[in-house]
Amino acid sequence: METLLFDSKNEGAVEAVANILKNGGLVAIPTETVYGLAANAFDEKACANIFKAKGRPGDNPLIVHISSLNMLGDIVEEFPEKARLLAEKFWPGPLTMIMKKSEKIPNVTSANLPSVAVRFPAHPVARRIIEETGLPLAAPSANLSGSPSPTSFEHCVHDLMGRVDAIIDGGPSSVGVESTIISFAGEKPVLLRPGYVTLEQLRETIGEVEVSHAVLEKLEEGEKVLSPGMKYKHYAPKAQVTLVKASSEDYIKYVNEHAEEGIFALCFDEEAKKLSVSTVCYGSEFSDEEQAEHIFEALRIIDESGAKKVFAHSPKVTGIGLAVYNRLIRAAGFDVIEL
Numbered sequence: 001m002e003t004l005l006f007d008s009k010n011e012g013a014v015e016a017v018a019n020i021l022k023n024g025g026l027v028a029i030p031t032e033t034v035y036g037l038a039a040n041a042f043d044e045k046a047c048a049n050i051f052k053a054k055g056r057p058g059d060n061p062l063i064v065h066i067s068s069l070n071m072l073g074d075i076v077e078e079f080p081e082k083a084r085l086l087a088e089k090f091w092p093g094p095l096t097m098i099m100k101k102s103e104k105i106p107n108v109t110s111a112n113l114p115s116v117a118v119r120f121p122a123h124p125v126a127r128r129i130i131e132e133t134g135l136p137l138a139a140p141s142a143n144l145s146g147s148p149s150p151t152s153f154e155h156c157v158h159d160l161m162g163r164v165d166a167i168i169d170g171g172p173s174s175v176g177v178e179s180t181i182i183s184f185a186g187e188k189p190v191l192l193r194p195g196y197v198t199l200e201q202l203r204e205t206i207g208e209v210e211v212s213h214a215v216l217e218k219l220e221e222g223e224k225v226l227s228p229g230m231k232y233k234h235y236a237p238k239a240q241v242t243l244v245k246a247s248s249e250d251y252i253k254y255v256n257e258h259a260e261e262g263i264f265a266l267c268f269d270e271e272a273k274k275l276s277v278s279t280v281c282y283g284s285e286f287s288d289e290e291q292a293e294h295i296f297e298a299l300r301i302i303d304e305s306g307a308k309k310v311f312a313h314s315p316k317v318t319g320i321g322l323a324v325y326n327r328l329i330r331a332a333g334f335d336v337i338e339l
C-alpha cells in the first residue's frame, strides 16, 4: 500500500487526511500524548483495519477521540457525574475515560466490551482533524504492536510505512506517554493506566480512585483484566532490560561494576558522565515531565544501538513518575532489582 506523507503546516494537509478518514482510510495523526493511528470509530471495517495494520490482538480495545463534548451522545450511554467533573478539569488533555458504550460504537472498536474508552485530545492538529471529519476517531498508538509508542512523525514512518494510507507530521508529542486511563464501567472509579494526569490529581478532583493491580504488577497467566492492553508485552526493546531501583550513587556503582561490552545504561541526565558503559538518557532525575517526554524515544535509540543488556534506572513512582515506571517495568518484562 502507498502511504502518503503530509506536514500539518502545509495548506490543505488537514483537509486531505480528513478526507482519507471520511472514506474509511487509516491515518497516523499527532496528539500530545503519542501519535495515534486513526480511523472512523463508527466504521467497523476501518477499525478492523487498524488491528491489521498494527498487528494488534483483537481483544485490545481502541480509544475513541472527540473534539467536543457534543460528540459524546453518540458514543456513550451515560456520562457519570464524576466523569463530568474530570472532563471539566482535564479535557481537552491526556485523560481517557471508560464509560458504558452506545450501540453506535461497533464491537470491533471496543473489542466486544460493553464499555468504550473516550478521550478529548488537546493537540491542535488532532482537534482540527477530528473537527474536519466531523467524526469520532478510534486511535490506538501508531506503532507496531509490541514496539515503543511513537512520539514523532519519524517513529510512525519507521513502523507504519506501507501499512497505512497516510501519516501527518505535527511535531514531537510533548507529553510522551499514553493517556491516563480511568474506568467508570464498574461501581468505583479505577485507574487502569497511569499517565500525565496523575493519580493524585484524579483523587483531588473526585475522591476515591482505586488502582488496578496491573499498573504496577505482572498479571498471572490467564488472569482476566479490566484493561486488556495491560496484559500484553509492551514497549519491548530487543535488548534484555533490567529495572534498577536504587539511589543514583548505588545505581552508578552497580552498573560500573557490571561494565561489559554490549551493556547500556538507560539513565538520568545527571548520571551519564559518571557511568563507564554506553548511556542513553531519558531526562533529568528531578523532572518526571522530562522523563515521560523522552522515555519512548530512549527505548527506540537503545533498539537501534544494538545493546544486548540494559540497566534502566527506575524513576520515582509518584506523580507522572508512576506512568514512566509503568512503561519501563513492561519494557523490562518485570525484571526488577532493588539495591
Ligand code: AMP
Pocket (backbone or CB within 6 Å): 060, 061, 062, 063, 098, 110, 113, 115, 116, 117, 139, 140, 141, 178, 179, 181, 183, 192, 193, 226, 227, 228, 229, 230
Ligand atoms: P493504546 O490506544 O494503544 O494506548 O491502547 C488503549 C488502551 O486502552 C489499552 O490498554 C486498552 O486495554 C485500553 N482500553 C480501551 N478501551 C477500553 C475499555 N473499554 N475497557 C478497558 N480498557 C480499555
Ligand code: MG
Pocket (backbone or CB within 6 Å): 140, 141, 149
Ligand atoms: Mg499502544
